[in-house]
Ligand SMILES: Nc1ncnc2c1ncn2[C@@H]1O[C@H](COP(=O)(O)OP(=O)(O)O)[C@@H](O)[C@H]1O
């Protein structure tokens with residue numbers, strides 16, 4: 007599918023002009039020379055819909071195109087499969103430049119490699135939910151039985167079972183968009199294109215659909231390009247986000263980079279309202295130097311190290327760096343006093359609370375509040391990557407609050423003392 | 434001396450037109466014969482079926498259609514009642530003959546009008562040619578259509594049907610064009626995005642979504658065809674129209690009134706039933 011670098015789709019300097027009749031080359035030259043959109047429009051009457059957009063989308067990636075209304079998002083995503091003909095530039099899908107393809111070749115790409123979900127659903131109102139869901143397969147000429155099976159499975163996956171024989175008009179907006187999604191999923195696309203799929207829905211339904219879609223994206227390992235003007239949506243769903251202004255991509259970054267390191271004031275003002283809890287993940291805020299020990303390590307040096315670093319919990323790991331238990335300073339100290347020389351995962355140890363590196367920090371709050379120890383951040387094999395304390399969480403959120411810089415103090419880790427002041431039960 | 438227009442500048446168009454027509458007849462006689470044969474076959478079969486059916490069956494069909502089209506007991510009773518009224522005036526047989534002409538004319542209009550309408554919708558150039566022709570046709574007095582029909586096909590029911598089709602087909606073309614052009618572009622775009630060919634888009638999206646408008650066109654065509662039956666009777670269409678014509682010639686207003694009322698009754702029955710189905714379909718896709 008993707009090339010050796012894992013790139014499934016690539017745009018190279020894609021430009022789309024509107025109203026450029028007769029002086030395309032002249033306008034393109036102005037675009038290359040960096041003349042502003044307004045100036046081009048007032049001088050030559052041409053609208054620059056998309057301006058030299060370049061980006062790459064990798065296999066399995068969730069790529070977001072974000073920008074204010076009129077910034078060229080819809081135009082850009084449509085040029086990818088030539089629903090709008092690009093004026094200039096190259097678009098490589100799965101190794102082939104689609105801008106050089108014949109109508110017929112383009113149709114094959116649309117039939118076999120991509121599927122699109124539209125803001126206004128784009129359903130066929132005279133067809134049933136099932137017939138809509140199988141439409142992409144029908145254009146491909148797939149047999150009736152296979153079509154039904156695949157469409158049915160897609161309908162089940164988007165949670166519309168039982169609605170197969172209804173017409174779209176009988177469904178709510180959210181359900182109609184599910185039909186649009188089922189149509190795309192049954193198509194089994196290498197790349198899923200979505201133009202503001204959730205923005206026509208009311209807020210509660212929108213959030214619900216976003217979450218469901220995030221899950222689907224994970225489960226089905228989709229490669230998705232999604233257009234949105236909703237920052238929260240972009241931060242929540244995206245692996246990388248491209249920000250557009252006046253047809254131009256001005257920054258491509260991960261949600262994290264975007265908020266912490268915006269390319270310019272425009273992006274900064276765009277991401278200003280971002281709440282870190284919504285997009286920051288465990289990996290971004292964790293400390294990567296947790297205090298660890300192995301079973302059988304001597305107790306005394308460990309106690310010294312804890313006092314020195316003012317860290318009052320230590321994680322016990324095995325040879326594969328897998329966390330097996332967590333020990334508090336007090337428990338260790340008591341063991342030391344009673345003459346134990348080596349650390350053992352016995353009565354003093356406790357089962358650690360763990361989380362995934364990609365877990366949103368909003369989801370980590372309840373975990374942190376439920377344990378007296380830091381939360382261990384572990385990878386999918388259980389190996390320790392870092393730790394998160396209550397303070398780290400608070401600190402991350404503090405970025406969100408406007409206050410004078412000299413008042414900002416890094417909270418000392420002393421507050422973690424109390425975490426250790428409790429009875430330790432056995433694992 | 435200016436009381437008489439000078440003979441010397443007279444243009445003799447009529448001889449040329451007549452010459453052109455006889456040339457056409459000589460050269461393309463086979464084509465005209467073929468067209469006439471097709472129309473005659475359609476017409477005769479329709480007439481056979483309609484006159485073969487016992488009247489209670491026809492009443493039953495009207496009642497059932499009226500019920501499913503309007504879902505209203507009152508409308509069903511009124512529409513069936515109109516059919517009974519035609520029978521009570523003694524015009525049942527003539528009404529069936531008229532109905533055969535109307536159905537034939539509408540069928541042929543559909544077969545001709547739909548492709549032209551589609552062409553006009555898909556090509557702005559074709560539209561630019563067809564539109565003024567339709568405008569012109571609509572301002573033409575209905576009588577004018579009799580002349581070419583008469584010239585190419587002589588007297589009888591076939592030229593009557595041809596004149597009726599020529600007169601009645603413009604709204605169908607116009608509304609097919611309009612219907613397809615106003616189909617929601619988002620549905621067309623979605624079909625394109627999933628790799629539909631222009632033909633698949635026409636079949637799966639444009640025609641079904643334009644259908645309510647096309648049906649309105651068929652409805653208008655039917656109404657115009659009904660209006661044309663009286664005029665077409667001048668060149669040999671039998672049925673209710675001829676009855677009205679006879680009444681005019683014999684200065685028998687009562688008879689003309691009865692026959693005219695029957696034509697109106699037919700118009701109302703056909704209009705209500707087709708409109709009812711069109712509305713239901715429209716409802717189901719909106
Ligand atoms: N068919 C068109 N003709 C002329 N200008 C267009 C057309 N479509 C879009 N534009 C212009 O291109 C720019 C980008 O539009 P669009 O891609 O719809 O933005 P977005 O999806 O980000 O809201 C806008 O300035 C818009 O006015």
Ligand SMILES: [Mg+2]
Nearest residue numbers: 079080081202
């Ligand atoms: Mg848009």
